[in-house]
Amino acid sequence: MQASVNERELVLDMLLQITRDGEYSHIVIKNVLDKYQYLDKRERAFITRVVNGTLERMIEIDYIINQFSKVKVNKMKPVIRTILRSSVYQMKYMDSVPDSAICNEAVKLAGKRGFVNLKGFVNGVLRNIGRNLDKISYPDEKDQEAFISIKYSLPEWMVKQWLKVYDEETVKMIGKAFMEEKPLTVRFDEHKIKKAELISILEKEGVTAGEVPEIPCALYLSGYDHLSALPSFCEGLYQVQDLSSMQVALWSEVKAGDQVLDVCAAPGGKAIHIAELLNGTGHVEARDLTEYKVALIRDNIERSGLTNINAVCQDAAIYDPHKKETADIVIADLPCSGLGVLGKKPDLRYKMNEKTEADLVELQKKILSVVKDYVKPGGKLLYSTCTIHREENEGNVEWFLKEYPEFELVKEKQMIPGRDAGDGFYIAILKRVNHE
Numbered sequence: 001m002q003a004s005v006n007e008r009e010l011v012l013d014m015l016l017q018i019t020r021d022g023e024y025s026h027i028v029i030k031n032v033l034d035k036y037q038y039l040d041k042r043e044r045a046f047i048t049r050v051v052n053g054t055l056e057r058m059i060e061i062d063y064i065i066n067q068f069s070k071v072k073v074n075k076m077k078p079v080i081r082t083i084l085r086s087s088v089y090q091m092k093y094m095d096s097v098p099d100s101a102i103c104n105e106a107v108k109l110a111g112k113r114g115f116v117n118l119k120g121f122v123n124g125v126l127r128n129i130g131r132n133l134d135k136i137s138y139p140d141e142k143d144q145e146a147f148i149s150i151k152y153s154l155p156e157w158m159v160k161q162w163l164k165v166y167d168e169e170t171v172k173m174i175g176k177a178f179m180e181e182k183p184l185t186v187r188f189d190e191h192k193i194k195k196a197e198l199i200s201i202l203e204k205e206g207v208t209a210g211e212v213p214e215i216p217c218a219l220y221l222s223g224y225d226h227l228s229a230l231p232s233f234c235e236g237l238y239q240v241q242d243l244s245s246m247q248v249a250l251w252s253e254v255k256a257g258d259q260v261l262d263v264c265a266a267p268g269g270k271a272i273h274i275a276e277l278l279n280g281t282g283h284v285e286a287r288d289l290t291e292y293k294v295a296l297i298r299d300n301i302e303r304s305g306l307t308n309i310n311a312v313c314q315d316a317a318i319y320d321p322h323k324k325e326t327a328d329i330v331i332a333d334l335p336c337s338g339l340g341v342l343g344k345k346p347d348l349r350y351k352m353n354e355k356t357e358a359d360l361v362e363l364q365k366k367i368l369s370v371v372k373d374y375v376k377p378g379g380k381l382l383y384s385t386c387t388i389h390r391e392e393n394e395g396n397v398e399w400f401l402k403e404y405p406e407f408e409l410v411k412e413k414q415m416i417p418g419r420d421a422g423d424g425f426y427i428a429i430l431k432r433v434n435h436e
């Protein structure tokens, strides 16, 4: 079997798992890259790019296919629809393979998957699209919602929602930022290793490390193949974390000896960052809902070598009387719609809808109303999400301040993709000012 056929078959199965079976793209990609470690760097990069790219552009791709196919995308067999989608992505957005080869591989794959009678259909649609790719008619730009939806592959309901809060240029900037490839960012413990020493270790491993001017404990990494194969990663010299997420611990202004409770901590990024800043003092309890998630936190704690942090399985929506007024800082980095991280998790835009968003707002309110009681008088509650959805962010904080006047807002920030360096992210610091 040719390597290229194999790659395309993997891509097909991965996209089916994500779009048909509802699995998460980042988990599917990670599992495949872990399983097929023998693939070379180019093949791994190809698989990742085609899967992510197809998901990033899927609304536009379906719009194109529908112009050239009598059978509309939503009426096609999942295998056929998926073969067409990933082929159109490669034809429009990747120069590495000629259109004729993309088309031949797609036809072969349809046959191999038992759709011998649809080989002609796949061939016809793809050849037609290939001939007309530069003549596609897009919605008029004056039809703001439809134009932005197709151009940036964002569901129309989402575009409509964002246009109520952000101006048109900002929504386009966000859509564009989600499609740009960004280098990986990692955070290291400045008490454990000097930046220059870490950069030199990484360079010896063949990794390019760039400094992040605004965050001294962060580095941009590029040029590596498989991060978990690097000795520096296995030794816990750094943790993968987005620049926006790093702001939570930095904003917390944690002091030596503080008691910190992170109520939704897996896989542990922010909790471990705070434990590092405590520099061997104080304590962080990192909680999450399931034993599976808690095991992820424990793995990361072990890799970090820290001793002032532990992980506990506990539902944040259920009050734990033992924790009443015990924490100097409560971190509530709550489950959210994730619409700020579509650049890394492009499939979330298809998994989320207005009803699931509204349910999340209720869950966030519920958890905030429970965990606020763990904050000591004078202590802080840090609320954060990785979304740009106003109701989950400023909306929830407005509600919280009205419900619980014993808290006041110290500061808040909505980070916007394209304008700020990292993911779309929201942080609010709420201080417990009296004991009412």
Ligand SMILES: C[S@@+](CC[C@H](N)C(=O)[O-])C[C@H]1O[C@@H](n2cnc3c(N)ncnc32)[C@H](O)[C@@H]1O
Residues within 6 Å of the ligand: 245, 263, 264, 265, 266, 267, 268, 269, 270, 271, 287, 288, 289, 290, 293, 314, 315, 316, 317, 333, 334, 335, 336
């Ligand atoms: C945004 S993620 C947390 C990321 C984490 N703070 C970090 O920096 O690595 C939200 C977490 O909330 C957890 N979660 C969801 N519902 C929960 C609940 N009722 N109680 C506790 N954790 C919950 C999820 O399992 C998920 O790990």
